[in-house]
Amino acid sequence: MKRPTITDIAREAGxxxxxxxxxxxxxxGVSEATRRRITEIARDLGWAPSSTARALSGGRAGAIGLVLDRPPDVLGVEPFLTALLAGIGPASLLLQVVPDLDAELAAYRRWRGERKVDGVLLAGPGHAGDRxxxxxxxxxxxxxLGGPPGHPGVPAVWVDDAAAAGDVLGYLAALGHRRVVRIAGPAVFAHPRSRAEAFAVAADRLGLAVARTVHTGHSGEAGPGAIQRVLVQPRPPTALLCDTDVLAVAALVAAREAGLAVPGDxxxxxxxxxxxxxxxRPALxxxxxxxxxxxxxxxxxxAELLAGGQAGDVCASRPALVTRGSTGPARP
Structure with a gap:
């Protein structure tokens, strides 16, 4: 089957x-609505992987790199990587898991010196300036990946967390929730400062009585411990917004151990x-x-950078709130 080209995308999008x-x-040069429509058509036609494969060929290493500073035990239960790899497509990917920033920077220097990769995808925006x-x-x-945008020479591909925060808090407020706590964990491909600001702005706009963020660490024990402490406070939240699905599952367990019904309490x-x-169960x-x-x-x-182009920041499609059994009206 003939691989799709920019011409095919242009014809489909008109x-x-x-x-x-x-x-x-x-x-x-194009409106945001047109940009989203073209991006969706390119994705549906499968253009991005083919373009990447072509741009990464021709005298280069033929591989791109990705370093994750995540504990192996946490990485093993996070399903985000499979989805990301499905999007990257057939380009050769060199993946390395490291314990800290110093090891990450050392990996970049080694890859560059040994010409192992042509370029890298940055995951986890912590210490963005150093990296x-x-x-x-x-x-x-x-x-x-995930930002932050606005760094000359290092374009960002990011998701609009402001839209997501507004959708979630608006939905919870409509259900009567006025005390919402965000459990901030090691979210991948999301800029922590942008996410925190989006949550605070949406909460202020909706006039929520209590809307605060509780930070937790990378370890498998840190998240459940932080959630348990939040739930035993004198005026506990009626809703939790967890940065990752693993933290959300931990919240279900913590609620059960505290004798709270989800979504009743x-x-x-x-x-x-x-x-x-x-x-x-209940589904999240x-x-x-x-x-x-x-x-x-x-x-x-x-691929555009490697081909000598002047690539800029790109915002992916708007996130979508999917409601399931873990949310319901706040108890009076």
Whole structure:
């Protein structure tokens, strides 16, 4: 079967090839609605993987790199990576798990020195300045997954967390919830400052009496411990918004151990949707972020950089709130 091209996307979308190039590479010149439509058509046609494979060929290493500073035990239960890899497609991916920032920077220097990869995808926006500064110094092209946008030379592919926060808190407020706590864990492909600001702004706009963030760490024990402490407070929240599906499952367990019914006493929402959210009982309401699209767009933008283009920041499709059995009206 013939691989789709920019011409195919332009014909399907009813726009020029230039408009397609602008949309897929984050350049100004097309409206946001047109950009989203072109991105969706490109994804449906399977264009991004083919484009990446072509751009990564021709005298280069033929591989891109991804370093994750996540504990192996946590990484093993997070389903995000499968969705991301599905979006990246057939491009060769060199994946390494490291314990900290120093090891991550060392991996980039080693890959660059040994010419193992042509460019990298940055996951986890912590210490963004240090990482981007080092990559710029050694001349290794990079695209930031999840942000932050606005760094010259290192375009970002990101998801609109402000829209997601507004949708979730608006939904909970309509159900009568006025005390909502966000459990902030090691979310991947999401910028923590942007997510925190989005949550605070949406809560203020809706006039929620209590809307605060509780931070937890990377370990498998940190999340459940933080959730248990939140639930035993004198005026506990009536709803939890958890940064990951693993934290949301931990919230279900903590609620059960505290004698709370979900959703009768406590509603739980995950800021990541995965098969795990549908397997537990009650099934978890969740924000479905377009992770496969994020991977495809990131690989496409990196391919544009490697081809000598001037790629810019790209916002993926709007997240969608999927309501299931873990959310219901707040108890009076």
């Amino acid at each position: 726009v020029s090839k230039g408009a397609v190039s602008y949309a897929l590479n984050g350049r100004p 981007i500064g080092e990559l710029t110094r050694i001349g290794l092209p990079a695209v930031a 406590l509603s739980v929402v995950s800021w990541d949707d995965s098969p795990l959210c549908r397997l537990v 309401s969740a924000v479905r972020r377009p992770l496969a699209e994020l991977g495809g767009l990131a690989a496409s933008v990196l």
